[in-house]
Amino acid sequence: MKPVFKWVRVLQISGLAERTYILRFEEPESAAVIQPGQFCMISPLPGSSNVFLPRPFSYYRVISRSVIEILFRTFGRATRWMANLAPGDEIGVFGPLGNTFNLAPGPGNAILVGGGIGIPPIVMLAERLSALGRLKRLDLVYGESTASRVIYLAPVLPASVRCHLTTEDGSAGQRGLVTAAVESILKECRDPLAVYTCGPKSMMGALSRILDPEQVTLFETSCEENMACGMGICQGCVIPVRTGGDSVRYLRCCAEGPVFNGFEVQWA
Amino acid sequence: MGLDLTVNCLGLPFQNPVLVASGTFGYGDEYYEVMPFSELGGLVTKTITAARREGNPPPRIVETDSGMLNSIGLANVGLRAFLEEKLPWIAAHAGQARVVVNVAGFSVEEFIEVGTAVGGAKGVDALEVNLGCPNVRAGYIHFGADELSVRQVVAGILKNVRLPLIAKLSPNVTDIGALAEAAVDAGADGLSLINTLPGMKIDPLKRRPVISMGFGGLSGPAIRPVGVACVYKVYQQMQRMEAPVPIVGIGGIASGRDALEYILAGASLVQVGTANFLHPRAAANVLQEIAAFCESEGVAKITDLVGLAHER
Numbered sequence: 001m002k003p004v005f006k007w008v009r010v011l012q013i014s015g016l017a018e019r020t021y022i023l024r025f026e027e028p029e030s031a032a033v034i035q036p037g038q039f040c041m042i043s044p045l046p047g048s049s050n051v052f053l054p055r056p057f058s059y060y061r062v063i064s065r066s067v068i069e070i071l072f073r074t075f076g077r078a079t080r081w082m083a084n085l086a087p088g089d090e091i092g093v094f095g096p097l098g099n100t101f102n103l104a105p106g107p108g109n110a111i112l113v114g115g116g117i118g119i120p121p122i123v124m125l126a127e128r129l130s131a132l133g134r135l136k137r138l139d140l141v142y143g144e145s146t147a148s149r150v151i152y153l154a155p156v157l158p159a160s161v162r163c164h165l166t167t168e169d170g171s172a173g174q175r176g177l178v179t180a181a182v183e184s185i186l187k188e189c190r191d192p193l194a195v196y197t198c199g200p201k202s203m204m205g206a207l208s209r210i211l212d213p214e215q216v217t218l219f220e221t222s223c224e225e226n227m228a229c230g231m232g233i234c235q236g237c238v239i240p241v242r243t244g245g246d247s248v249r250y251l252r253c254c255a256e257g258p259v260f261n262g263f264e265v266q267w268a
Numbered sequence: 269m270g271l272d273l274t275v276n277c278l279g280l281p282f283q284n285p286v287l288v289a290s291g292t293f294g295y296g297d298e299y300y301e302v303m304p305f306s307e308l309g310g311l312v313t314k315t316i317t318a319a320r321r322e323g324n325p326p327p328r329i330v331e332t333d334s335g336m337l338n339s340i341g342l343a344n345v346g347l348r349a350f351l352e353e354k355l356p357w358i359a360a361h362a363g364q365a366r367v368v369v370n371v372a373g374f375s376v377e378e379f380i381e382v383g384t385a386v387g388g389a390k391g392v393d394a395l396e397v398n399l400g401c402p403n404v405r406a407g408y409i410h411f412g413a414d415e416l417s418v419r420q421v422v423a424g425i426l427k428n429v430r431l432p433l434i435a436k437l438s439p440n441v442t443d444i445g446a447l448a449e450a451a452v453d454a455g456a457d458g459l460s461l462i463n464t465l466p467g468m469k470i471d472p473l474k475r476r477p478v479i480s481m482g483f484g485g486l487s488g489p490a491i492r493p494v495g496v497a498c499v500y501k502v503y504q505q506m507q508r509m510e511a512p513v514p515i516v517g518i519g520g521i522a523s524g525r526d527a528l529e530y531i532l533a534g535a536s537l538v539q540v541g542t543a544n545f546l547h548p549r550a551a552a553n554v555l556q557e558i559a560a561f562c563e564s565e566g567v568a569k570i571t572d573l574v575g576l577a578h579e580r
């Protein structure tokens with residue numbers, strides 16, 4: 001489907017964890033076709049805010065065929081504007097945009113890794129892979145800095161997903177970084193593996209260094225960069241990607257991505 | 269008696285005065301399903317250089333108050349791929365819209381090479397010359413900052429090309445009027461005003477500029493008063509010249525009223541730029557609002573408004 005720009009009304013906005021909110025709106029046209037990994041651009045009604053450019057957000061969940069949920073954490077001007085929205089307020093939504101995660105990873109195991117506010121597309125992917133039912137085993141590793149930021153995912157995750165929580169300070173789940181949790185799962189798994197991740201650049205870069213391309217046949221990373229248009233026009237959001245040998249090309253996060261082969265992205 | 273939005277200038281008929289600006293509409297194809305440029309006065313393509321350019325490292329863009337900074341680095345497919353892969357598609361989908369190809373070079377010779385090749389291709393109605401490009405041989409000062417470079421580029425291309433040539437000038441100069449005069453003297457058929465203004469944003473936590481290249485070009489509503497003033501000033505200058513040329517107004521246009529400011533200051537055509545990123549149909553909305561304004565104000569022809577803000 002081609003992306004559509006719509007002015008929609010906020011149905012609900014509520015806090016889920018420290019600085020972390022869920023935004024719900026109705027948009028049946030895109031709700032019917034959204035794939036895990038895709039995103040939309042959200043913008044304020046002209047003159048209603050000092051936010052100028054639209055901002056990209058991965059879809060979190062689609063519920064009841066027409067209602068879309070976005071999960072966000074306040075960092076700057078736009079997310080603070082969003083946190084102050086109220087039901088009935090109008091927002092611009094442009095989507096669905098971007099490519100999707102590979103939904104046919106093969107018959108083995110998959111590990112999904114969400115770091116901090118990178119968790120939304122990972123949850124949608126877990127739902128979808130679980131529903132497709134082709135995997136032997138599906139692990140989801142969710143890392144946060146501290147317990148107050150942890151989103152309670154149990155109600156939205158399928159029962160078949162093995163969930164592992166880590167926090168950097170040990171205030172919830174296992175103490176440490178997601179990489180340690182992923183390494184211990186890797187030791188248990190002998191089958192071919194797919195690894196999917198979305199989170200801070202440093203986390204995804206660290207994963208790319210501990211994963212063995214011999215064992216991991218698919219390594220997909222959902223990336224982020226400052227965006228303006230969201231559909232490949234402005235060329236503002238490029239990601240450096242190695243395309244054979246030492247040559248690096250700048251691929252547009254919004255058009256060729258946001259999902260890239262994690263072994264090819266130049267992380268530092 | 270319908271409202272007449274057509275504009276005849278640069279020796280070309282424009283079905284309406286609203287174009288989309290270079291670098292904000294790609295090669296017309298990405299947005300086509302959402303915003304077919306055939307509805308507009310014209311498309312100005314992304315800047316074309318001789319060789320394909322990967323562009324600058326990220327981050328390339330950042331929001332500022334009422335605008336944005338960008339340093340894309342003229343990323344483009346290069347001359348040959350543009351002529352072979354992009355231009356035929358653009359020409360086939362233009363309808364009554366005019367196709368303006370924006371060209372640049374890092375030397376006078378490259379400008380002439382690209383301008384000549386594009387100017388001889390089928391499906392191109394006009395050239396827009398991006399004089400904001402840095403001159404590698406002159407300490408990276410942009411071509412538009414120096415009258416001699418402006419003359420060399422404009423006259424050099426026109427020696428080989430019969431199409432109308434629009435010189436796109438940067439506001440980052442002491443006297444834009446003198447540069448406009450140099451471009452017209454050298455044969456330019458029109459002037460596009462303005463390109464972005466240099467700007468910088470620094471992240472206090474990282475103690476570094478946000479944009480990888482440090483400086484970026486500022487665009488959006490923040491620069492509109494600068495653009496309107498430049499158009500006003502150059503329009504005045506044109507009135508003193510023997511053969512004045514039309515002006516294309518650019519800079520922070522997001523509504524019909526914004527466009528009308530430029531038209532009243534002296535622009536015959538306008539380009540919508542950064543606003544395309546906020547809403548893919550921004551240019552169509554600008555056009556609709558211009559029409560609504562004219563109808564409610566009893567204006568029969570859009571060209572009747574050009575330059576009306578000047579003292580009479």
